[in-house]
Structure formats: C-alpha cells, structure tokens
Amino acid sequence: MSLSELPLLTVPVSRALDALPVVVIGAGPVGLAAAAHLLERNIEVIVIESGDAAGSAIRQWGHTRLFSPWEYVVDEAAARLLEKTGWDAPAARRLPTGHELVDAYLAPLAATNDLARRIRYRSTVTAVSRQGMDRTRTAGRSTAPFLVRIDTADGPDEQLARAVIDASGTYSSPNGLTASGLAPAHADHVREHLSPALPDILGRDRAQFAGQHTLVVGAGHSAANTLLGLAALARQEPGTTVSWAIRGSSPVRVYGSTDDELEARGALGDSAHDLVRSGAVTLLDGFEIDDVLPAEHSRVQVRGRRNGRPTDLIVNRVVNATGFRPNLDMLREIRLSLDEIVEAPRALAPLIDPNLHSCGSVPPHGVVELSHPEPNFYLAGMKSYGRAPTFLMLTGYEQVRSIADEIAGNxxxxxRVQLTLPETGVCSTTASTGSDSCCS
Incomplete structure (x- = not known):
C-alpha cells in the first residue's frame, strides 16, 4: 500500500510491521527470485522495477551468450512458481543469451499470477529511509517501517515496508574509465566516441565499429566478449582494428585455466588469448588512462601511461569494460556497513575480494554476511558485491533464500547456507578491473 493508503496504526507495532509488504528493488533474476522465496513463506511482497518489463537491464546486453548453462541460472523457488503454469524448463546444459534468459525465464516468471500483480514497472526508487527517522535517530528505529520513495510516470509516490531487499544491480553504474576511477575530464566532448560494456557489435551497433579503430578497456569477461565481437567484425569489414588496454601485467582473469568447470567461460578465455597471440588484437598491458580528449578526423586521443611512461593512443572508439559499482545515492538515510575498498557489506567483502577469489572460489554466504546496522535491510545480487567482479546468479539465489528465511522468522x-559453485581455477593476486557479472 502507498503511504496515502496506510491506515492508522492501532495495533501493536510488531504486528503492524508484519502487515506491511517486503519491498524488493529490481525485477531482474535475483529480485524475482527474492519475491518467489518470500511468497513461498506467505510474506507479501512488492517488486519495484525502473524498466518497462522484467529483466530490462539484461536486455541491454541481451545479444551476449552467458557462460553459465540454464541449470545454473534458474532459481528453485522461481521454477516452482513457473511449473504451476505448465512451464517447460530449457535444456539444462544449454547456454542462453541474455535475450533468451529474459524471454524463456524472466518474462514468464513475471507474468505468473503470483508475481504479475506485485510488480510495479516504470517506477524508480529514489530514496529509502525509515518513516519519520533520518539515519541519525536511533530510538524506536527497528520498529519504524521503511519508507521507500518512488518516481513514477504519474509523479512521486511512497511505499511503506517491513523490510527492503535492494537487488537493483550495477549495470547502470559503470566504473570510471580512467585509472583514477573517474570519468574522463573531457567526457562531455568525447561522449559520442565512448561505448558502455558489451555493445552489440555484430548487430545493433555495427555501424559504430565497422572500419574503425576501437580500444577496449578492462580485464574481465565483458572485455573478452567485446574483443571476440570486434575480431569477427574485422574479418568482415576492412579497416577494422582492435586494441585492448589493461592496467595489470597480464589478463589472467580472462585467460582462465584448463580446470574451469564452466566450459564456455574457459573457452572464452582461450579465444581471447588466441586473438592476442595471432595479432588480431593488440594488447597494451600496464596501460593506465588519464584522460580522453577530442582529436582530428572524428577520433579521440587516449592519454595515459604504459608501465609508467607517458603514452598516447589515437582511436575512433573506446569501450568501457572496466566493471561496475553500486549506486548508493538512494541509500543515504540507511545505516550501511560497507567495506571501504570493495563497497560490499563489511562481513562479505573478504569472502569476495577479487584479489583472492574467482566466481567459483567464493564461499557460500547468506543473511549473516549481508546484514547491516539497519535491521531488515539487505543488498542482494550483484549490488551486494560492490565493485567485486566475481558474482554468479546462483550466489544471488542462495542469498535471497537465506534472507527470506530470516524475514520469515526462521x-x-x-x-544453513549451502551452495556448490562451478570452480574457475583462477585465483589471481593481481587486481582486476573487469566484471563478468552480466555474463554469469
């Protein structure tokens, strides 16, 4: 119910809170899984989604094929909702694209009778607080309902909640392109030459890259996917050239190892390595970008340092595949406990440190590691990982299962957090700037 519809509280506070729904922010895979788990425990839920439909963020990179097969991207509670509709699960070992993930799983899930009436689309959460309490007030805080402020097509609205699960993801918040973590100082003058991670090089965005010199920046799987697309385009379009800039001395997190249990992830690394060895892609290791400036003939000058020496590069386009970070602006009035470096929940951060862990070596974790000083508020999914690029959907599903049990009073x-992740075999001690979150 919205704030204007909330009745006067004439019952004990604990019972009044129990009468309110849990608000889930984001109708992506983890947000919808959270809703499914809550409904199984007879807890009312409202999902708030900024896009026009479920999985809107995934649609932006929908042409990309995941390296996890279907068996690793379907949540168990969500599957039980779908099975009531006669849904046929896709072949377990097949690798879906992002579009297929939405069309064959998220869209049918969001359309079930259980979820359809509980999802609010074209609604953007702008702030989360406690009713009548900013973050400095303590007395009575845990018994005050959450106040979720929302921008809708009809104007601002407010929703009260007993708990909030923020599963809004990070795709709309890329890391800065420069080595300082900031956007280029001249970003406004070169914006038309900059592309976000995972452009549709062989489809929608082909004209932007054909016959051009593109620099891909980043050391993760998003960068590798982009390199493969550009190399394929170069074989079709004369004059198309590809450079790849990484800050480290070797893209070990991309190249992977021979013992990766996700075959497609290992193959992606092998293919990227082959492109560098064959000369189809020019690797610029130890390259740190300071700025991107306009240059002659509709190009840009990438100004930086390679292994400490001033180095400039003239290209037509730059793809920012440096990973993602959480947007925390809407949570200014919530008491968060975040790691100073990774920006993940403090207890979770050492378990997902990208200097030590890959996707498959992250230990199981749940509500204990995800809790904050703010009772009943949780970051889940990719947003819970902050800037760490080691997230897999399976991890998010177990997170929200654990959170749902906690909210349900169990x-x-x-x-009892149990999760077996496919091992990657990569555990680098070199900082990574990439992210495989959207190609899990």
Missing part, C-alpha cells in the same frame, strides 16, 4: 534455516 533464523536456523537462514544460517
């Missing part, structure tokens, strides 16, 4: 179940 702390023992919430703490």
């Amino acid at each position: 702390p023992a179940a919430a703490r």
